[in-house]
Amino acid sequence: MVRKIKTLVVIDNLYTGGVATSLYNYLYFAHELMDIHLLVFDKDSIDKTKVPDNVEIVTPDKGLHILGKNHSRIKQESFLMMLYRLIMIFLARNINGVVSRMILWPFVKRQSGYDLAIAYAQDDSYKSISKGCIDYIIKRVVAKHKSVIVHCDYKNFGGYDLRQINMFKKLNSIICVSDSCKRNFIECFPNLRDKTIVCENFTNVDAIRKLAAEGVSYPTETVNFVSVCRLSEVKGLYRTIEALGELRDNGIVNFTWTIVGNGPEYEKLNCIIKEKQLTSKITLVGNKENPYPYIKHASYFVLPSLHEAAPMVYGEAASLGVPVLSTETCSAIELVQEREIGVVVPNNYDGLLQGLRKLIMNPNSIHIKNNMDFNKFAMIQLKNFIESIKN
Known part of the structure; x- marks a missing residue:
C-alpha cells in the first residue's frame, strides 16, 4: 500500500x-x-x-x-x-x-x-x-x-x-x-x-443537490433572481436595487429578487427597498442554514460584487442548473464565461442594468450543460x- x-x-x-x-x-x-x-x-x-x-x-x-x-x-x-x-x-x-x-x-x-x-x-x-x-x-x-x-x-x-x-x-x-x-x-x-x-x-455536487430537494416557491411566469451572500457593501447590492428600481420605473416589472443572508448592511438595505417601493419585488429572507432550495428554484443566480476572488457559489449554482449573472471580478471570466455557466457583465451600474434587462426580456437565453464535470x-x-x- x-x-x-x-x-x-x-x-x-x-x-x-x-x-x-x-x-x-x-x-x-x-x-x-x-x-x-x-x-x-x-x-x-x-x-x-x-x-x-x-x-x-x-x-x-x-x-x-x-x-x-x-x-x-x-x-x-x-x-x-x-x-x-x-x-x-x-x-x-x-x-x-x-x-x-x-x-x-x-x-x-x-x-x-x-x-x-x-x-x-x-x-x-x-x-x-x-x-x-x-x-x-x-x-x-x-x-x-x-x-x-x-x-x-x-x-x-x-x-x-x-x-x-x-x-x-x-x-x-x-x-x-x-x-x-x-x-x-x-x-x-x-x-x-x-x-x-x-x-x-x-464543489460537493451530490450534497448540494440533496440539500436543494426542499421546496421553495417563487411567483410563476416571472424571472426570479436570487443572491446568497453576506450583506456587506462590497457585494454591490445597493446598485443592484437601484438598477431594478430603474427597470421597474421603465415598465419592466416581470421579475423578483430574493436575497439570502445577513450582515451589517441588512437594515440599511431593507430601508432602501422600502423607500423605493420595491418590497413586492425584492425580498430579504435573512440567513438560512440551507440556502440551496432558494437557488435551485430560481431563474438566475446574481453575484453583483465590487470584487471577488473565486466564489464557491459559481459552481454551486451551476450544479443546480441555475445560470449565473456575475459582475466582472477577478475570476468571473475564467470560471463563469469560459465555462459557459452564465454571463459576465461590466463591473459598474450600467453593466448590471443592461445585464438584468436582457435576462428579464429574454428569460431562456442562457443554458448550462447537464454533463459538466465540476471537479x-x-x-x-x-x-x-x-x-x-x-x-
Whole structure:
C-alpha cells in the first residue's frame, strides 16, 4: 500500500462563509488521497457531520481560541484571555499581526511529524491578529512542506501589504484558488512567482443537490433572481436595487429578487427597498442554514460584487442548473464565461442594468450543460500537488 502524505490542515474557525464550505469540500475529496489531520483554533465551530471519519480532529491549545473566537465568545470563556486578546489587538494595530502573535506562541505547543502543513486561509490584513494560520504553521508546526491556500483577490481584498512577503517567503508553496487569483497575487508579490500554484475549490455536487430537494416557491411566469451572500457593501447590492428600481420605473416589472443572508448592511438595505417601493419585488429572507432550495428554484443566480476572488457559489449554482449573472471580478471570466455557466457583465451600474434587462426580456437565453464535470480541474491540480510533495 502506498503511504499517504501526513497532512495537517489549519484554520481559525468554521462557523460560516465560503472558506468554511471550501474546507469541508476539500476534506470530502482529499481524505482518500491524504492522511489528513484537522486543527481548528475554535474546535467548537466544527460541524463533525461534514468531516470524513478517517480525518483526525486535533484538539487545539486553549491559547489558540484567541485567534479562533470572536471577542464576545472569548469574554464568555475567560476574562483574562479577553485582556490578552486586547493587548494583541493593540500591538497588531500599532505594529503588525506577526509581532502581536509573538506573545502567544510560547504558550502553544508544537505539532510535529507531518509531511505537509496547510494554512487554509490567509491573514485578514497585515495589522490584524487574525487569522494567524500561516504564522502558526511557520512557528509551531514541524513539517517537510508548508503551504497556504489564498482565497482572495490580493489586489483588491483590502488586506494587502508588501511587507507580508516576509511571511510568505517562509512557505514552500502558495496555492491560489484560480488562475486569475494567482495572477493578481503575483502582481502583488512578483518574487514569489515560482512558489505560486493553482488548486481550485471543489464543489460537493451530490450534497448540494440533496440539500436543494426542499421546496421553495417563487411567483410563476416571472424571472426570479436570487443572491446568497453576506450583506456587506462590497457585494454591490445597493446598485443592484437601484438598477431594478430603474427597470421597474421603465415598465419592466416581470421579475423578483430574493436575497439570502445577513450582515451589517441588512437594515440599511431593507430601508432602501422600502423607500423605493420595491418590497413586492425584492425580498430579504435573512440567513438560512440551507440556502440551496432558494437557488435551485430560481431563474438566475446574481453575484453583483465590487470584487471577488473565486466564489464557491459559481459552481454551486451551476450544479443546480441555475445560470449565473456575475459582475466582472477577478475570476468571473475564467470560471463563469469560459465555462459557459452564465454571463459576465461590466463591473459598474450600467453593466448590471443592461445585464438584468436582457435576462428579464429574454428569460431562456442562457443554458448550462447537464454533463459538466465540476471537479475535473480541481482533482487534477490536487493530485499534481500531492505528487510534487512526494517527490
